[in-house]
Structures are given as C-alpha cells and as structure tokens.
Amino acid sequence: MAAIKTIDLTRVFKREKSELITALDKINIEVEEGEIFGLLGPNGAGKTTLIKILCTLLSPTRGKAYVHGYDVEKEHxxxxxxxxxVSGGESSGYGMLTVRENLWFFSQLYGFDGREAKRRIDMLIESLSIGDFADVRLNKLSTGMFQKFHLARGLINNPKVLFLDEPTLGLDVAAAREIRKFVRRWIEEDPHRSILLTTHYMAEAEELCDRIAIIHKGRIIALGSPRELVERANPERVFEIECKYEGNLESVLKDIAGIKASLRHDPETGFSKMRLVLVDADIDEVVKEFVSKGVSVLSLKRAVPTLEDVFLTTVGVGLVE
Ligand SMILES: Nc1ncnc2c1ncn2[C@@H]1O[C@H](COP(=O)(O)OP(=O)(O)OP(=O)(O)O)[C@@H](O)[C@H]1O
Ligand SMILES: [Mg+2]
Structure with missing residues (x-):
C-alpha cells in the first residue's frame, strides 16, 4: 500500500471580496514506503497546502487523499x-523549558509512560547529537539547534510518514548538511518510513529525494527522479553567459522570445551572470539580439544541465538558491 496517495486533490481558498484561489488543482501523487518524495516549487505553489491536507489540518475542496490507506477526511x-x-522556522515548544523538558512534554501528549518516554528522548538526543544542549532552555538556542530540537520533537512518536516543510530554511551550510545527513539515515533505518519534503533548495532536493514533483500554481508540471528530470533537459540548449548592461537586463530578456533565463548580479564586478535555456530559439539569434540592444556579452559557454534548468524551463523562473 502507498504511504501517501492523492486522487485529483483540489483545494480552493476564498480571499477577500469572494475572490477564489485554487491552491491545489487536481494533484495526483503516490509516495511509496521507504521513499523521500520532494515537492519543489516557487512561493505560493501549493506545497504547504498539500502538507496541511495530508496532516489532516485542512480539508480538501475536491478529490481524495490517503495516508497509509486512511482517508484524510474521515480518519484523522x-x-x-x-x-x-516539522516545518522550517516554526516556533513550537516552550521557551522557558529545556530541550529535554520540551521533549518530555510532547511525549506526554502522545501518552507514553515514563520509562518509554525517557527511552525515546534519550535515543533522539543521542541520534541527533543534541546532548550538548539538551539541558539548555529553548529560548537560548541558535536557529540550527532549534531546528534539531524540532526534528527530535517530530520523531517522538516514531512516525511512519514524516512531513518536512522546508526543514533547512535559514540554516547555515553546515547545519543544513547535518540535518540532511540525519534525514537520510532516518529513512534508511526502517523500510516502512517515508518522507514528504518541500524545499526551495535545488541541491537539497537533488541530494535527498528519490523522486521530485515540480509544482507550480497548484499543479504538478514535472515528476520523476532527479536524474530522470535532468535527462529531460537538452544539454545542447543550456548556456552560461556573463554580460554587462547599464539598464534593466530583465526587461531585455522578457522581450526575447523562446528563452528562459535566470539572472544573478555580481555587485563586485558589476557584471551579470545568466543561466539561459533555449526553449525555442538559436543561440546565434539570442546573442545578436543582446548586441542589438546594447548588452555586452563577455563570455558564453555551454553548461551541463541541472535540476535548476529543468525548473527554469518548466516553471519559467529560477528558484533562488
Ligand atoms: N488560509 C488561506 N487562505 C487563503 N489563501 C491561502 C491560505 N493558505 C494558502 N493560501 C494561498 O494558497 C496558495 C498556496 O499557498 P501555499 O502556502 O500552499 O504555498 P507554498 O508552495 O507552501 O509557498 P511557500 O514556498 O511560500 O511556502 C497561495 O496563493 C496562498 O496565498
Ligand atoms: Mg510553504
């Protein structure tokens, strides 16, 4: 049985003045046991809405969703x-209590007896390497420590399905790496566990996820393993360009048909770096257009396609790393 299954799952929100917004539009996914499944998408794509429905915090408007066969509407x-x-940047827990005391509190919400609660808490403190600050109050923790506490809190009931909504949001490189390493180890410990993860970080999705759904405006626009997705990008059509332009380069790019591009400005040199995917254009034509518009092309080289290029091509805008 699938760990998660959705059938034409749809959620419509009402905004002011009765304006309707379709946050999820006929989503069909199936996540297997043992799998880390990623949702990658820009702000407002519908990722958190999908997680909330699967966690039974929000009802679907139409369609069905099941977690290990249980109906999200009937079997809360x-x-x-x-x-x-576990969500990135969340602030659950009591600031005046220590990490250990907070974990104790959450264990009691699940009704574990004293001995079992202590066993679980000790095990989590050990496996997440949070012993150094287990007896520190929450309001004294750094962002990275706090996020490890949240992860421990999220594992207290030894869940079969773990939802991670941007688990490394705002963490530095080292802390994010530790979290990712832990997540990998956790899933490998038991073949019946699964994770649904959302992220804005391409590298994180590529490293962690067995399969990824790129979601945009409530719809799945691409689905597959990171490798399958990247193989769909044509290596002949991805370029890296360094250029110089005094005006607004974004508006120049908008006027050129058949391309998708993401821009990065280097404030030190004053140059712009561009990742360019040719959807329906030739590189000669594009360069000619740049020149005719007064853009100086300083360097141009072909690039190995990445997940970011797939994202750029399907969603149309880059996802900032
Ligand atoms: N309670 C709500 N009422 C009205 N609109 C909502 C509500 N919750 C979400 N939305 C809208 O639904 C859409 C999807 O939001 P959601 O939070 O699922 O996006 P997301 O992919 O998680 O974005 P982000 O990457 O910014 O976290 C957005 O347009 C959002 O404004
Ligand atoms: Mg979100």
Missing amino acids: SKIREIINV
Missing part, C-alpha cells in the same frame, strides 16, 4: 498516530 486520529510534521 488514525493518521495523526502515524505521522508527524
């Missing part, structure tokens, strides 16, 4: 027993 308590959710 069955689902809540076997899942947990």
